[in-house]
Amino acid sequence: MLTDMQVRRLLPTGKSYKAxxxxxLxxxxxxxxxxxxxxxxRFGGKEKLLSFGSYPAVSLSDAxxxxxxxxxxxxEGRDPSLTRKQRRAQAASSETRLQAVGEAWLAAQKQKWSDSHYNDVETTLIRLVWPKIGNIPIPEITPPMVLSVIRDIEKKRAIETARRVRQRLSAIFCYGIATGVGFSDPADVIKGALAPLKKGKQPAITDLGELRQMIADVESIPAHPxxxxxxxxxxxxxxxxxxxxxxxxTEVNGNIWEIPAERMKMKRPHAVPLSxxxxxxxxAMHTLTGRGPLVFPNARWAHRPMSENAIGYMINRAGYSGRHVPHGFRAAFSSIMNERLPEQRLIIDQMLAHVPKDKTEMAYNRAQHIERRRIIYQEWADILLDGFVSPMDLILRPRR
Known part of the structure; x- marks a missing residue:
């Protein structure tokens, strides 16, 4: 019989051999x-072979x-190569770990998704899932384990993110079943235990004075620049x-930000004249991230986008939880500028990349009206940030 010491000391020779x-075994x-x-x-009169995985991922005792x-x-009269028990014996192999299966699933989706969506999914898994259950073999993961991960996300008031993570985990478990390393989907059975998702409009401050105060309050707390x-x-x-x-x-073209169709919700290119x-x-950002590919990268990985929750968490820390979310700036811009410039409603809708309601608006939207949009953006910037410190001053503020 082999010992652990003997297994460790086995060295390659000029040809394959057995110990x-x-x-x-x-x-x-x-x-x-x-x-x-x-x-x-031997089974049914024939000699057969089983593979249990590679050493050291599968130890002597595991084998x-x-x-x-x-x-x-x-x-019991069954061929072990065809049974569920034998497949479970391979759970010690690193290829059955949730993270390994999840990365294989991600690779399979890469051609179907936009780069931004792929990065979003990968980042949430890296931040929220892998540190907790990524090293556990898929057959050993139970519904309570998955529910614990999801509830930790819900506690941070990120209920929508929690639901998206559950859906992604469910897809990974299904991929594991299809590839023969898993047997069930513990993320599917926990759906009824999730916190309810409140439907309706996202909270937004639409009064100009209150909005300016909110921005000032957020920019005054320690945070990453x-x-x-x-x-x-x-x-x-x-x-x-x-x-x-x-x-x-690469999307910044002089004083215009050109967003390609594949990055837009409605899959239409969008131009943003910059104030x-x-x-x-x-x-100011170029002094921090200009050598990398992204304008606003992740704090840890320069080639990945910043966390989808970073801005929202910062707003919450400033005391505005439930009153304003990052998406709320769109509602604020629409409400305030439509009130100031009611005759420019169609252009403001175009600036928000809204879907035209009829053929007349669609034809109107074909004209870019870049200069008019630039004037509106400049007016918005002037009333929103009048008296505020410069971006370079913000970089020098205390970091969190």
Missing amino acids: SDSGG YLQVSPTGSKLWRMKY RRARDDARQELR VTVLAMRFLALTAVRPGEVRAMPW RQAIETLA
């Missing part, structure tokens, strides 16, 4: 040095347990938060 243990050592646990047995399970199946300047840029442009978070420097204050914000 036998007992009960048909042996370790096959390849010329490259890789070591694979295998078991030779022996897998062998014993397989021998029990043989005693990328998050602070991302919120200011979001407020100035009134685009959707995801379009700011995944914004690459003086928005250009100053980008200039």
Whole structure:
């Protein structure tokens, strides 16, 4: 019989060879040095082989347990290569870990998704799931384990994010079932235990004075400068938060931000004429992130977008939880500027990339009206940030 010391000391030679243990179990050592646990047995008059995974991912004791399970199946008259028990014996292999299966699932989706959506999904899994249950083999993950992860997200008042994470976990478990490393979907059975999602409009401050005070309060608390300047840029442009978070420097064309169709919700390209204050914000950001691909990258990984919750958490920390969310800047811009410029409703709708309601508006929207939109954006920036500190001053503020 083999010992742990003997297994560790097995070295490659010029050709593949076997180191036998007992009960048909042996370790096959390849010329490259890789070591694979295998078991030779007979069933139905034929000699067959089982593979239990590679060493050291599958230890000697793990391999022996897998062998014993397989021998029990043989005693019961079943071929272990076709049974659920034998597949479960491979759970110690790193390929069955949730993170490994999840990364394989992500790779399978890459061609179907936009880069921004792929990065969003990958980032949420890296931040919220892998640290907690990523190293657990899929067959060992139970519904209470998944529910614990989801409830931790809900406690941070990110109920929509929690639901999206559950859906993504469910897709990973289904992928595991399809590829033969899993047997159930514990993320599916917890749906009824999730916190209720409140339907309706997202909270937004639409009074100009209160909105200015909110921005001032948020910018006064310690926070990462990328998050602070991302919120200011979001407020100035009134685009959707995801379009700011995944914004690459290549989309900035002089004083116009050109967002391609694949990054827009309605899959139509969108041009944002930049106000003086928005250009100053980008200039300040360039001193921080100009050498990387993204304007507002993740604090840890420069090639990934900032967290989808970063701006919202910062607003909440300033005392505005339930009163304003990042998406609320769109409602604020629409309400305030439509009240100031009621005759420009169609242009303001175009600036918000809203879907035209009829053919007349659709024809109107075909004209970009760039200069008129630039004037409106500049008026918005002037009334919104009058008297505020410059973006470069924000960079020097205390960090969290």
